[in-house]
Amino acid sequence: MSNSNIVTFSIIIPTYNESENILRLISEIEKNLPTSDFTEIVIVDDDSPDGTGKLVENYINQQNNKNQKEVGAKTANCKVKIVHRTGKTGLIPAIMDGVKQSSGRTVIVMDADFSHPPEVIPKMMLESKMNPNSIIIGSRYVEGGKVVGWPKKRKLLSSGASFLARVGLNVRRVKDPMSGLFALPRELIENISIDTKGYKILLEILVKNKEIPTKEIPFTFIDRRSGKSKMDNGVILNYAKAIWQLYRHGQKSGHVTIDEKVNKGSVLFLSKVGRYYTVGISGLIINYLVSFLLANDVANSIRLLSNVWYLEASIIGAAISLTSNFFFNKYWTFEDRRFDLGSTAKQYASFIGMSAIGLIIQIAILYFMVENFVPYRISLIVAITVATTINFILIKKFTFKEKVWA
Numbered sequence: 001m002s003n004s005n006i007v008t009f010s011i012i013i014p015t016y017n018e019s020e021n022i023l024r025l026i027s028e029i030e031k032n033l034p035t036s037d038f039t040e041i042v043i044v045d046d047d048s049p050d051g052t053g054k055l056v057e058n059y060i061n062q063q064n065n066k067n068q069k070e071v072g073a074k075t076a077n078c079k080v081k082i083v084h085r086t087g088k089t090g091l092i093p094a095i096m097d098g099v100k101q102s103s104g105r106t107v108i109v110m111d112a113d114f115s116h117p118p119e120v121i122p123k124m125m126l127e128s129k130m131n132p133n134s135i136i137i138g139s140r141y142v143e144g145g146k147v148v149g150w151p152k153k154r155k156l157l158s159s160g161a162s163f164l165a166r167v168g169l170n171v172r173r174v175k176d177p178m179s180g181l182f183a184l185p186r187e188l189i190e191n192i193s194i195d196t197k198g199y200k201i202l203l204e205i206l207v208k209n210k211e212i213p214t215k216e217i218p219f220t221f222i223d224r225r226s227g228k229s230k231m232d233n234g235v236i237l238n239y240a241k242a243i244w245q246l247y248r249h250g251q252k253s254g255h256v257t258i259d260e261k262v263n264k265g266s267v268l269f270l271s272k273v274g275r276y277y278t279v280g281i282s283g284l285i286i287n288y289l290v291s292f293l294l295a296n297d298v299a300n301s302i303r304l305l306s307n308v309w310y311l312e313a314s315i316i317g318a319a320i321s322l323t324s325n326f327f328f329n330k331y332w333t334f335e336d337r338r339f340d341l342g343s344t345a346k347q348y349a350s351f352i353g354m355s356a357i358g359l360i361i362q363i364a365i366l367y368f369m370v371e372n373f374v375p376y377r378i379s380l381i382v383a384i385t386v387a388t389t390i391n392f393i394l395i396k397k398f399t400f401k402e403k404v405w406a
């Protein structure tokens with residue numbers, strides 16, 4: 001008799017509509033498992049409409065029958081379990097449920113869509129056995145790791161968010177704190193109370209356990225080939241649409257009058273700077289409110305917005321405030337009252353481009369100063385002031401085609 005009923009590893013895999021992936025994934029994981037340890041694979045399904053849960057259920061029954069028939073078959077070093085949940089309440093609660101229903105000393109969390117290749121699991125297990133009290137992270141951003149199949153936009157969003165998290169939440173020691181692939185001692189995940197909405201559970205654990213050693217294992221993240229991502233770009237797009245509609249609505253009801261005879265030169269440079277900064281502050285307030293509303297409970301009552309994680313919420317907040325900044329600056333700061341779609345869209349694109357340059361300058365200054373041990377508060381003030389001023393000049397000259405000093 002082997003001691004095969006002592007579970008060493010529990011691999012928790014949350015699923016929602018993964019019927020095309022799940023059985024293949026289970027078999028790939030089993031194929032790669034080291035024989036020395038007993039592993040349980042715990043699938044946590046949120047009642048997927050595509051029958052993922054049923055599929056796994058059938059698979060488990062089949063395996064049981066087979067084992068009963070084949071007397072003397074080699075003892076398996078792995079067992080599959082299914083946890084059925086009744087509703088889709090998000091990724092983190094699903095993971096936490098899976099943890100509760102499992103018993104391995106070490107918990108491994110991974111996605112079902114093959115973004116996390118099954119071949120890295122044994123490497124992570126080995127590392128975890130050598131460092132049983134560490135958090136082992138499957139990392140896209142250490143040497144040897146990479147991301148395949150994401151459009152530039154999503155890559156940028158992800159690495160930008162990682163950067164913000166690392167600097168802002170002081171988890172600089174980890175290159176990929178938002179990875180969904182990690183292994184850790186059960187105690188670290190079992191009793192943690194999760195504050196954030198959304199799905200970056202590792203980040204939360206890292207922030208709350210700064211003293212725990214970490215180790216990153218490079219892997220190649222491959223974007224899902226089948227099934228649908230829950231990261232819904234539609235959310236951002238719908239927001240932009242809503243803003244545009246609101247804006248058009250305001251225009252139709254006559255609040256905006258077209259006035260072509262504005263003498264731009266008559267308004268002094270300084271008064272425009274003043275207006276520009278005022279608009280900037282209004283943008284900050286809008287940004288703050290939107291981020292705050294989206295990342296909090298209010299979002300749960302609006303179905304479209306549930307599952308918005310707080311860093312994403314703040315990216316959406318930034319996008320909306322950028323848009324309102326554009327219109328306030330166009331109408332008020334630069335007194336440009338022409339709103340035909342073609343030229344407005346062109347100006348808008350240019351405004352975004354200039355703002356992006358400003359943001360890059362700001363982050364570069366910030367990064368440079370913080371890395372050179374200037375306190376974060378001071379670095380932030382310097383970075384924002386310099387970047388905003390450069391931004392103003394760029395927008396004045398290139399977006400609204402004014403002379404810089406007029």
Ligand SMILES: Nc1nc2c(ncn2[C@@H]2O[C@H](COP(=O)(O)OP(=O)(O)O)[C@@H](O)[C@H]2O)c(=O)[nH]1
Pocket residue numbers: 013014015016017018044045046088089090091094110111112113115224228229230231
């Ligand atoms: N149980 C459960 N699993 C989920 C939920 N949302 C996503 N998942 C699973 O979590 C993993 C990651 O989700 P995915 O859509 O690939 O997110 P992305 O990689 O960030 O685009 C996949 O295995 C999904 O099936 C959910 O609400 N409940």
Ligand SMILES: [Mg+2]
Pocket residue numbers: 111113115224229
């Ligand atoms: Mg995925």
